[in-house]
Amino acid sequence: MPETPLTAIILTFNEEINIVRCLNCLDWADDVVIVDSGSADRTLELAAQARPDIRVFTHPFKDFGDQRNWALDNVQPKHEWVLFVDADEFCVPELAREIGEYIRSPGDTVGAFIAGKNHFMGKWLRHSGLYPSYQLRLLKMGAVRYRKEGHGQREVTDGKAAFLKEGWIHEGFSKGLTNWLDKHNRYSTEEVDLMVRLRSEPPGLRQLFSKNPLRRRECMKRMGAKLLPLMPLLRFGYRYGLRGGFLDGKPGFLFSLLYASVSIQVVAKVYEAERNRTPMGDDRARRPSNRI
Incomplete structure (x- = not known):
């Protein structure tokens, strides 16, 4: 698959078990950035080995909304479109193709919601995982911010957003x-x-x-x-x-x-x-x- 003009930002903290697979699933993204919140394992070492051109930033974690906003303000994305990925989320080829098609023709939208396919005990929980449960993770620079809500975040934007049909694999139990x-x-x-x-x-x-x-x-x-x-x-x-x-x-x-x-x-x-x-x-x- 040809590279897509997109900056993918991965939030990490002690993700040595996930980071290589996550990066391999983003080999189609032209620019990949890690925002790490103080990993004490081999996360950053393995990331550099898997993708030598990766850019790494560190910032203490306060909450997901704050971390994403900090990334937007400080990592200087090389492209207009940004994709936020957690290290235990893995882009499948079908989703990668849909993202590429979307950013080539977004219409009047400023971002797109993506749903995670929750996996547990080696199985995609198509029903109990509440698929599709959407989050706005693909966005145009300057058009979206985040705010804390509960343990997660909620997007803040005046623009319209699309809903992508494909979802990524979410291995929320990968660390046990x-x-x-x-x-x-x-x-x-x-x-x-x-x-x-x-x-x-x-x-x-x-x-x-x-x-x-x-x-x-x-x-x-x-x-x-x-x-x-x-x-x-x-x-x-x-x-x-x-x-x-x-x-x-x-x-x-x-x-x-x-x-x-x-x-x-x-x-x-x-x-x-x-x-x-x-x-x-x-x-x-x-x-x-x-x-x-």
Whole structure:
């Protein structure tokens, strides 16, 4: 495949297990940049061996939105179009071709949403992985910014965006289950402020029937916040039942359970946060207890 005039930016932190495969899947991109947040393993060494022309920058990680904005402001992309990739996301040839076709003729759009195909236990979770779940990762320089939302980020743009048909492989468990659990324990903490805010907002139920998948997802998240005690059960039922996760076999069942367990953490941490924010006058909410 001929090289595409595109700057691919990979965010890394201790990604020696993924980085070579990620770079090999980007051999069609003309300019590849790593923004590393302090890897202590062989990530950067292996990256230089796999792609000698790679450019490397380091920046402490605050959140995904901040890291992507820093990259846009500081790595000096060689091209007008930028593709953000995480090291555990792997571009398949069909997606690479679609990206090339899109940037040659983007019309009046300033970016494109890409969906990840979640893999677990060697299987693509077509159903329980909620495919397609989109993120705006391909963008025109100067037209898109990011802001933190929960543990992730949300795009900020006044322009229109396209939705690509192909998705990339996402190996979120490539570092093992313990690493995934540790990471999502942190993510659940970062979801607390978002959940507290969503609980105070109107649900906007009309968006549940929107043709835009992003609006539907936002509405479902607000509904989950409103029905907080039921959120783990609802999320499991949605993934495993309504979205057909049972069709993914044992991996789909376990994957749905794992995300339900993350929801349990979110529920407990939200209630803890709300209790700690009780006005000073209510001594009952602040009284220490020895009960578990």
